[in-house]
Amino acid sequence: xxxxxxxxxxxxxxxxxxxxxxxxxxxxxxxxxxxxxxxxxxxxxxxxxxxxxxxxxxxxxxxxxxxxxxxxxxxxxxxxxxxxxxxxxxxxxxxxxxxxxxxxxxxxxxxxx
Amino acid sequence: xxxxxxxxxxxxxxxxxxxxxxxxxxxxxxxxxxxxxxxxxxxxxxxxxxxxxxxxxxxxxxxxxxxxxxxxxxxxxxxxxxxxxxxxxxxxxxxxxxxxxxxxxxxxxxxxxxx
Numbered sequence: 001x002x003x004x005x006x007x008x009x010x011x012x013x014x015x016x017x018x019x020x021x022x023x024x025x026x027x028x029x030x031x032x033x034x035x036x037x038x039x040x041x042x043x044x045x046x047x048x049x050x051x052x053x054x055x056x057x058x059x060x061x062x063x064x065x066x067x068x069x070x071x072x073x074x075x076x077x078x079x080x081x082x083x084x085x086x087x088x089x090x091x092x093x094x095x096x097x098x099x100x101x102x103x104x105x106x107x108x109x110x111x112x113x
Numbered sequence: 114x115x116x117x118x119x120x121x122x123x124x125x126x127x128x129x130x131x132x133x134x135x136x137x138x139x140x141x142x143x144x145x146x147x148x149x150x151x152x153x154x155x156x157x158x159x160x161x162x163x164x165x166x167x168x169x170x171x172x173x174x175x176x177x178x179x180x181x182x183x184x185x186x187x188x189x190x191x192x193x194x195x196x197x198x199x200x201x202x203x204x205x206x207x208x209x210x211x212x213x214x215x216x217x218x219x220x221x222x223x224x225x226x227x228x
Contacts, residue, residue, distance in 0.1 A: 004155075031213055042117070042204050042219025043156070088155055092213040098169065099144055099211045103155030 002027040006104035021074045023089030037086040117220035134190045138207030150202045163211040
C-alpha cells in the first residue's frame, strides 16, 4: 500500500522565518504534487514534480523531488501571513494513468505577523 | 469561467438517514473525482469517472456509498443509512481528462455532519 507521510503536522512561526515541510514514502512515485488548502475551500495545485532530483521554484517557495522519487520537500523563504494554510502532498495511485491521487495527512502552517 | 461547484455547502443529518451530495464540474472536463477529508486529515480517494466509461469505485469505504454521473456533467454522491464516522468534508474535483498530467480543480466541498 502506498502511503505519504508528511512532517511536521503543525508549524507556527513568525513572519520572516524560513521553514521546510517534508513528504516521505517507502514507495516510488512517478510524480508528486503539492497543494495548498485554505479553510472552507478545496485544495489548489501549487506544483508537480516529475523527475528525480528536480527543483522547482514558485516565488518564495522551493519544491524538490528526491533522487529516488520517494520523497519531496517544500521550503518557504521569509514566510508571510498569506502563506498560512494546509499544505498537502499527493501522488498518483493505482495501475494506469487515471489521475487518482493519494494524499499525505497535511501540514498546517500558521504564520504570525 | 466558473469553477467546480458543490451543494449543499453544509449538511447536518441524523444517523440512519440518506444524503445526496452534488457536484457540478467545469464544463468540458471529462474526468471527475470524489474525495473525503476527515478533520485535520488529508484527502481520501473515493470514486472516479472518466467520460462514459464505467466508474472506478475502488475507494468507496462501504456499499452504503454510491455515486452517479450523467454523461460528462453533474455527479451525485449518495450515502445511505449515514453513520457518525461518515462525518467529513466531501470534495469533488474535475480535470480536462484523466491522468496525473492534468490538473485537478477542486470544489469547496460539502461539510457533512451526522448527529
